[in-house]
Amino acid sequence: xxxxxxxxxxxxxxxxxALYVVMDGYDLGVGMLxxxxxxxxxxxQMMRSIGPFWDxxxxxxxxxxxxxxxxxxxxxxxxxxxxxxxVIVMLLGLIFRGIAFEFRTVSRSKKMWxxxxxxxxxxxxxxxxxxxxxxxxxxxxxxxxxxxxxxDWATPFALFCGVALCIGYLLLGATWLVMKTDGAxxxxxxTRAKFLLLGVLACMAMVSLWTxxxxxxxxxxxxxxxxxxxxxxxxxxTALVAFWLGRSLEKGREIAPFIATIVLFLxxxxxxxxxxxxxxxxxxxxxxxxxxxxxxxxxxxxxxLLLLPIIIGYVVFVYWVFRGKVKAGESYxx
Amino acid sequence: MDFDPVFLARLQFAFxxxxxxxxxxxxxxxxxxxxxxxxxxxxxxxxxxxxxMRFWTRIFAVSxxxxxxxxxVMSYQFGTxxxxxxxxxxxxxxxxxxxxxxxxxFLEATFLGILxxxxxxxxxxxxxxxxxxxxxxxxSSSFWILAANSWMQTPAGHExxxxxxxxxxxxxxxxxxxxPYRLAHMVNAAFLTTGFVVLAVGARYVxxxxxxxxxxxxxRMAIALLVVLAPLQLFIGDQHGLNTLKHQPIxxxxxxxxxxxxxxxxxxxxxxxxxxAEKNKFEISIPRGASLILTHSLDGKFPGLKSVPPDQRxxxxxxFFAFRIxxxxxxxxxxxxxxxxxxxxxxxxxxxxxxxxxxxxxxxxGFVAVISGWVVTESGRQPWLVYGILRTAxxxxxxxxxxxxxxxxxxxxxxxxxxxxxxxxxxRLIAQGPRGSAQVTPEPAISPIGGARPAGREAIxx
Ligand code: HDD
Ligand code: HEM
Ligand code: HEM
Numbered sequence: 001x002x003x004x005x006x007x008x009x010x011x012x013x014x015x016x017x018a019l020y021v022v023m024d025g026y027d028l029g030v031g032m033l034x035x036x037x038x039x040x041x042x043x044x045q046m047m048r049s050i051g052p053f054w055d056x057x058x059x060x061x062x063x064x065x066x067x068x069x070x071x072x073x074x075x076x077x078x079x080x081x082x083x084x085x086x087v088i089v090m091l092l093g094l095i096f097r098g099i100a101f102e103f104r105t106v107s108r109s110k111k112m113w114x115x116x117x118x119x120x121x122x123x124x125x126x127x128x129x130x131x132x133x134x135x136x137x138x139x140x141x142x143x144x145x146x147x148x149x150x151x152d153w154a155t156p157f158a159l160f161c162g163v164a165l166c167i168g169y170l171l172l173g174a175t176w177l178v179m180k181t182d183g184a185x186x187x188x189x190x191t192r193a194k195f196l197l198l199g200v201l202a203c204m205a206m207v208s209l210w211t212x213x214x215x216x217x218x219x220x221x222x223x224x225x226x227x228x229x230x231x232x233x234x235x236x237x238t239a240l241v242a243f244w245l246g247r248s249l250e251k252g253r254e255i256a257p258f259i260a261t262i263v264l265f266l267x268x269x270x271x272x273x274x275x276x277x278x279x280x281x282x283x284x285x286x287x288x289x290x291x292x293x294x295x296x297x298x299x300x301x302x303x304x305l306l307l308l309p310i311i312i313g314y315v316v317f318v319y320w321v322f323r324g325k326v327k328a329g330e331s332y333x334x
Numbered sequence: 335m336d337f338d339p340v341f342l343a344r345l346q347f348a349f350x351x352x353x354x355x356x357x358x359x360x361x362x363x364x365x366x367x368x369x370x371x372x373x374x375x376x377x378x379x380x381x382x383x384x385x386x387m388r389f390w391t392r393i394f395a396v397s398x399x400x401x402x403x404x405x406x407v408m409s410y411q412f413g414t415x416x417x418x419x420x421x422x423x424x425x426x427x428x429x430x431x432x433x434x435x436x437x438x439x440f441l442e443a444t445f446l447g448i449l450x451x452x453x454x455x456x457x458x459x460x461x462x463x464x465x466x467x468x469x470x471x472x473x474s475s476s477f478w479i480l481a482a483n484s485w486m487q488t489p490a491g492h493e494x495x496x497x498x499x500x501x502x503x504x505x506x507x508x509x510x511x512x513x514p515y516r517l518a519h520m521v522n523a524a525f526l527t528t529g530f531v532v533l534a535v536g537a538r539y540v541x542x543x544x545x546x547x548x549x550x551x552x553x554r555m556a557i558a559l560l561v562v563l564a565p566l567q568l569f570i571g572d573q574h575g576l577n578t579l580k581h582q583p584i585x586x587x588x589x590x591x592x593x594x595x596x597x598x599x600x601x602x603x604x605x606x607x608x609x610x611a612e613k614n615k616f617e618i619s620i621p622r623g624a625s626l627i628l629t630h631s632l633d634g635k636f637p638g639l640k641s642v643p644p645d646q647r648x649x650x651x652x653x654f655f656a657f658r659i660x661x662x663x664x665x666x667x668x669x670x671x672x673x674x675x676x677x678x679x680x681x682x683x684x685x686x687x688x689x690x691x692x693x694x695x696x697x698x699x700g701f702v703a704v705i706s707g708w709v710v711t712e713s714g715r716q717p718w719l720v721y722g723i724l725r726t727a728x729x730x731x732x733x734x735x736x737x738x739x740x741x742x743x744x745x746x747x748x749x750x751x752x753x754x755x756x757x758x759x760x761x762r763l764i765a766q767g768p769r770g771s772a773q774v775t776p777e778p779a780i781s782p783i784g785g786a787r788p789a790g791r792e793a794i795x796x
Contacts, residue, residue, distance in 0.1 A: 052447030055402060059443045063435045065409050071640040080413025080420075081731040087414060088741045091407045092748050099752055102396045106759045145417070150737045268667040293425045293500040300429040307436040311444075318444050318492025321455055 002110050009071040010280065016067060020060035022172065022262050023053040027054045029173020031097055031121025031164065040178060041328065042185050043114060049180040049326045051101060056315055058094065070300050074144060075280040075290040077117060081146040082139045083131050083153055088209070090127035096120030122166065129165030133158030136211060136272065138283045157210060164203035168265065171196040175258040178249075183328040186254075190228060193257060194249055194266065202241055204268055208235070217283060218275045231274065238267045342738040343415040343730050345375075346745065348712075352705055353749050354408050357401030358705045362476060362521065363528025364394050365469035372462035386548055387465075388453075389768035390532075390783030393760055395450050400756050402443070404749070423720055426492055426507055427482045434478035442471035449673065471503050484513035486720045487711070488581045499723060511581055515574040516711075522541075522567050523707065526667060527700025529563065533674075534554045534697035535764055537690040545767045549658055549780075550684060553693075557678060560671035567664055572627070578626055582721060583637040585714035586648070586691035588653040590624045595638030607650040612640055648716040656709040663703040670696070735792075 027050045037043045069076045082086060082249035097120030104113035134153030141147060174196055212219035222231055245260035278286045291297060375383035379522050386662050409431065420428075448456060448464040456464070491506025492499045501507055533556035537559065539549030560568050579586045586592075591607045591614050592599040601623025605614035625634040677683040684690070719726040 048451075052451040055443035055446055056440065058402070058406070059435070059439050062406055062409055062439055063432075065413070066428070066431045066435045069409075069412060069420055069424055070428030073420050073428055076413045076424065076428075077417035077420040077731075080410065081417050081733050084414050084731075084733050084737050085741070086409055088744070091410060092744060094406060095403040095748060095752060099399050099756070102399040103755055103759060106392070106396065107755075144421070146732050147413070150734055210368055276516060292428065293495075293498075295501045295504075296425040296429050299501065300432045302427075303433055303436055305660050311436065311440045314444055321448060321452060 003288075005294065005301065006071070006287045008299055008301065009291070010278075010287045012301075012308075013064060013067045013071065014273060015058050016063045016282065018266060020064055021059070021269065022265055023057035023060060024054070024170045025265070026050070026172040026176040026258075028121045028125045029055055029169035029171065030119050030172050030176060031173070032125065033173050033177070033192070034118040035185075036119070036188070036192075037187045038184070038188075040110060043110070045181055045183075045185050045326055045328050046177060047101065047104070051175065052318065054098075054101065056318065058098070061094075067300075071291050071292055071297055072280055072287070072290040075285060078139060078141055078144070078146050078281050078285060078290075079135070082148060083134050085150060086127045086130040086134065086153060090124050093120045093122070093124030093127060097124055116253070125166050125169050126162040130154075130158045132165065132272075133161030136161070136276065136282065137214065139281050139282050141281060151317075160206065160210070164200075166208065167196060167199040168268075171200050172258075172261050172265070175245075175249075175261045178282070179255050179258045180326055181328075182325045185328065186325075190249060190252075190257075194246070197242065197246055197249070198292055200264070204238065207268075208271070215275075215283075221275055234267065234271055234274070235297075238264065241267060274275030282330065337735045337739060339733065339735045339738055340727050340730050342735055342742060343733075346415060346738055346742045347411055349742065349749075350404065350411060351747060352406040352708070353753070354401065355704060355708060356701055357397050357404065358472070358476070359524050359527045359701060360531065361394060361398050361401050362469075362472040362524035363526075364390060364397070364531075365465070366525070367528060367532060368394060369466040370555075372465045376458060376462055382548055382551055385768045386551065387692045389548075389714065389763075391449060393464075393763050395402070395446075395542050396756060396760055396763070398442075398446065403752075407745075413731075415731055415733070416729050417731035419719060419724060420726050421498065422729070423499055425487070426485060426489075426501050429501075430478050430482040430485070434475055434482075438471045438475035438478065442468050442475070445471070458487055471496050476524070477517060480514055480517050480520055481508045482639065484516045485510050487516070487534070487715055489723055494723070495591060512574075512577055515570065515577050519567070519570045519574050519707070520704075521791070522563055522570060523700070523704050526567060527558065529556045529560045529699045530667070530700045533560065534694050537693040538764070539767065540684055541687065541690050541694060548768045553674075553683070553690075554678065557671060557674040557683075560667065561675040564664070564667040564671040568668060571661075571664065576628065579636060582715065584639065584642055585648060585653070585710075586628065587637055587639045587641075588648050588650045588714055589657040589710060590628075591650065591654045592624060592636070592759045593638045593640050595635060595641050598622045598633055598635060599628070599638075601627065602654075605654070607654050609644070609647075609710040614628055623670065644705060646717060648714045653710055653714045656706040656713070660703045660710065663699045663706075666696075666699065667703075670785040 030046050030050050034046065037046060041101060065076075068079075096116040100117035100120060100264050101114045104117065105108055107113055119122055130153060133155070137153075137155060139146065139148065142153065171193060174189040174193040178186050178193060181189070212222060221227060240262050241260055245257055245264060248256035248260060276282050278288070280290045368387055371383050371387040371390070375387060376382070389683055412424075412427070445464040445467040448461065449468055453461055453463065488511040489499070490510040491501060491508075493502050494500070532552050536549045536552030536556060537544040540553060575586060575589070587595070588607075588641040590599055591602050591605050593612050593614070597707045600617070600619035600621050602614065602617055602619045605617040605619070607614050621639065625636070626632055628634065628636050673689065673692070674683065677686050677689065715721055717725050717727065719729045
């Protein structure tokens with residue numbers, strides 16, 4: 001029984017990170033779309049559509065980081081020094097993004113905080129892509145500690161992941177606006193989403209080709225004999241979902257594009273998980289090696305099993321309170 | 335100056351945590367105050383409470399936002415700069431912070447959405463309940479993070495296996511010897527800090543002749559609270575110190591500037607501890623005062639700094655002065671609260687303008703006391719990071735100085751901008767006042783059950 005617990009924790013953290021990517025992904029995407037809005041009123045409308053949610057969304061990142069420290073302290077202690085600069089730059093990006101919400105509403109000239117919002121969102125997203133890339137390409141570990149230099153993560157692949165994640169979050173942001181706003185903002189978002197979808201598909205194809213070529217262990221995972229029989233549906237389903245997303249955008253659907261984008265993200269995420277399991281720090285530290293003491297994992301697991309359903313309950317409640325579209329010109333005021 | 339990575343990591347941690355703690359010190363108390371105003375509004379139905387509630391909520395939003403973003407930085411500091419610490423103490427500190435996320439951060443962050451944006455969307459009772467939930471979240475957050483910090487001060491309930499601390503008894507881990515004192519002292523500190531801000535803002539309005547009604551309500555509510563909490567803080571702090579004497583005697587020796595444990599300790603009102611000569615210069619002291627406070631006897635003895643070798647002593651000057659700043663502010667708070675209560679009782683509070691002027695200028699004292707208190711606690715623990723288990727110098731990450739220095743500079747620059755703008759906006763919101771520009775008129779906004787409300791109120795009043 002005890003030997004399953006690290007796997008349960010890996011699943012919980014995996015789910016927390018997936019929720020973070022999807023939920024803060026749309027916030028950050030809206031942030032990156034900010035400079036393209038045509039007027040201050042449009043920007044107000046965009047910001048209002050995420051105002052009540054962003055803080056809760058960001059908290060999944062805290063759960064991801066805090067949960068990693070609690071359940072897999074060794075992985076936390078290796079990954080953070082290895083990805084030191086991208087992680088800290090991401091945090092700084094999140095700072096500017098976060099304070100922009102409040103500062104923008106209270107300041108007279110909105111220009112500066114518009115810029116901070118867009119800049120912070122972009123920097124944070126790009127850095128998250130770097131972190132993802134640095135993680136997938138592997139981290140050098142000796143004696144249970146990071147053994148590389150400060151710029152080991154800086155490879156073409158990681159930079160590509162940075163750009164790819166920006167495009168991905170932009171798509172999430174655009175389809176969110178299609179769902180949650182009306183008028184010109186929603187129309188522009190729909191047009192942009194179509195282009196962004198093409199970009200996202202190109203990026204997913206690139207990553208799918210690049211990682212197996214660069215990492216033999218990943219090639220083996222996907223193409224070795226029995227595996228390929230189980231795994232071929234993943235790319236096929238991805239293609240079908242992309243098709244559904246494209247169609248729903250064409251047909252003027254409002255909710256379906258956002259849902260389809262989420263599914264698309266989750267499939268990409270699943271692909272990454274398949275490529276890297278059971279490594280928590282590829283290519284050397286596994287889920288079991290990095291696990292905290294059983295007493296620690298069990299203690300927090302009990303709390304998680306009790307509290308997480310309650311959390312999901314009230315998160316859903318708040319989304320329900322703020323259901324419906326944010327109309328142009330209307331405000332939730334505060 | 336040579337840049338050793340341990341020094342830089344400490345500097346970065348100290349800078350980011352001091353920046354962070356400024357906001358909790360204010361938001362913990364303010365959340366409770368806002369919830370109290372909301373409850374008063376529901377119970378009495380008087381507009382001034384709603385007006386004040388909405389006003390402070392806007393200020394709360396700005397400070398809370400800064401607290402959140404600087405807090406997220408903190409939860410990654412343990413990995414980026416203190417990865418050895420994460421390995422050695424992660425089994426214990428990790429789950430405690432995990433509980434903080436699950437039981438506090440989600441609660442705060444989610445219901446904040448309703449508090450900030452939900453006024454027209456939910457019934458008044460739910461709006462006020464959301465404020466209450468945010469307040470409970472901030473307290474729950476304090477509970478868990480202070481459990482983690484207190485365990486680092488007075489570790490208990492664990493055993494060491496291969497150099498790693500492994501939990502044995504979680505109740506002992508959480509309720510470790512210094513935790514109850516630290517929790518009480520810090521939460522009370524947060525309430526005092528907020529109390530003085532509210533008091534200062536209220537005094538400013540009364541003096542300026544604008545929003546006089548709201549200003550008076552604020553001053554009265556604040557004084558009623560402070561006259562209880564300020565003396566209480568002296569009592570809790572005293573107990574806290576006695577407990578520290580039991581578990582970290584050298585920290586207390588540094589606070590008191592007490593070098594020679596073979597003699598009773600004097601209470602130094604002022605001195606300059608000289609760490610090389612191992613004695614104090616320029617002493618102004620009450621003979622045996624420290625012994626009286628700490629041992630309740632004029633002849634009582636307690637360990638001096640010289641009882642351990644110099645490399646096991648904390649930075650004495652820092653601890654010594656930080657402690658005096660905190661206590662001086664604590665005593666000023668007591669004096670101000672008692673005098674204010676006296677004037678209130680004699681019905682001259684709002685005519686004693688010189689006193690209101692002092693109050694209006696003292697909004698910052700709580701913040702300085704909180705930071706000083708934390709410097710006493712954390713610097714006093716040196717050279718240990720986890721007392722008796724892990725030295726600070728052994729706890730860092732394999733990260734080169736250049737990375738730490740460059741990110742430190744980035745933090746200083748970014749926080750500088752954020753802080754300057756934050757203070758400026760908060761100040762402007764205060765200047766605009768409770769009935770300032772963007773304020774909605776409360777009446778029509780009570781829509782959802784507004785019609786039923788006056789009738790209900792009458793029924794209750796009968
Ligand atoms: C006594 C209380 C206290 C102390 C000692 C600390 N904090 Fe804090 N923290 C809070 C009280 C608080 C709070 C009241 O819950 C905050 C402050 C304002 C706010 O927005 O929530 C918060 C916010 C906050 C957040 C953002 C939560 C969110 O997303 O809503 C994080 C991740 C942390 N903190 C982490 C830390 C860490 C790692 C600390 C130690 C090194 C720390 N805090 C010290
Ligand atoms: C009035 C007299 C006061 C006394 C005698 C006192 C005593 C103490 C002592 C002994 C400590 C160190 C405990 C340790 O590390 O073991 C401490 C820490 C601290 N003090 Fe005070 N204090 C007083 C007033 C205040 C005030 C007015 C504030 C803030 C408004 C404050 C805020 C803090 C904080 C935040 C800490 C660090 C956290 C902790 O260890 O509790 N103190 N205090
Ligand atoms: C929020 C209140 C806190 C404040 C204001 C605070 C303040 C400080 C300060 C001023 C230092 C530098 C001390 C020195 O170098 O002489 C420090 C160090 C440190 N504190 Fe705290 N601290 C707080 C809470 C915590 C908590 C909750 C933890 C852990 C759970 C923690 C862990 C550390 C660590 C790892 C260091 C770095 C090592 C060191 O230099 O001591 N602190 N803190």
